[in-house]
């Protein structure tokens with residue numbers, strides 16, 4: 001039923017050459033949606049045209065920057081759905097240079113929303129926020145009413161995005177949804193730096209034949225989410241009217257420890273090993289403690305919960321990068 005609704009839908013995906021965006025684009029194209037990708041392909045960011053190679057003849061790919069309202073207006077005109085996934089996504093980078101977070105994530109989101117307001121006021125806009133908007137968690141699992149105490153400009157910028165989405169819904173009557181997404185892993189993420197998704201980085205260490213390094217005892221809990229499950233949540237949010245104007249956690253209420261993750265990687269990469277190291281003072285200061293999401297709201301409103309178990313997701317990730325390593329290393 002959900003699948004059929006996408007056939008012929010006009011969809012704009014910002015950041016569609018990146019990790020989550022391209023996974024979403026592949027799924028939408030398979031279901032017959034008319035997809036336009038807007039991606040600025042900024043150096044060192046996650047955009048990779050190889051991610052889209054298998055559907056290039058069925059989609060439109062536009063080198064476009066979300067900060068340019070004029071271009072975004074041209075691309076958004078008359079679309080049914082906008083998935084806004086473009087962002088500066090590195091927490092670590094935002095600590096030393098916070099300006100891209102303000103410029104791309106905040107100004108860029110306003111530019112996109114102005115474009116949508118003027119050229120596609122009936123469109124649904126789904127924005128990808130982060131569980132980092134919460135910061136450290138006092139009560140687990142963390143639900144949407146928990147206080148937000150973000151620990152970096154990246155997270156602050158996405159919390160601002162959330163307020164922007166809610167404002168455009170309340171004041172301009174746009175159909176917006178903001179998802180607070182947890183640590184996501186899987187194929188198509190860039191693998192060049194440890195400054196991005198930690199689960200994928202540990203996969204890279206194993207595939208490189210170097211020990212998987214865990215800080216402390218590795219027992220810190222996270223709700224690692226496989227990218228296909230994340231994409232499923234994004235798509236459900238777009239077609240569920242009860243979600244519009246809402247902020248919804250997308251994660252897993254059955255957490256795993258970093259040690260569980262590393263052991264799953266070792267099972268998928270025979271010969272890989274785990275090494276425990278002390279926290280650096282900087283990492284200790286940033287470590288938020290255990291985190292996992294209360295996803296009952298996503299279940300109630302979207303009928304969603306994750307379906308891919310950690311070992312299965314890790315195996316698929318390892319298989320993908322073994323096959324396509326040259327495109328990502």
Ligand SMILES: NC(=O)c1ccc[n+]([C@@H]2O[C@H](COP(=O)([O-])OP(=O)(O)OC[C@H]3O[C@@H](n4cnc5c(N)ncnc54)[C@H](O)[C@@H]3O)[C@@H](O)[C@H]2O)c1
Pocket residue numbers: 014015016017018019020021038039040041042045046047048064065066067084085086087088089104108128129130131158181182183184185189190197
């Ligand atoms: N990967 C995760 O674990 C995770 C977790 C929570 C939230 N998110 C959010 O999901 C979204 C997608 O993240 P991702 O992991 O796929 O990252 P990614 O870096 O792979 O993708 C982001 C894409 O945005 C593009 N982009 C950056 N600046 C742009 C601009 N000014 N104009 C147009 N395109 C631009 C990049 O080229 C890249 O293709 C982001 O909003 C991120 O904050 C990701």
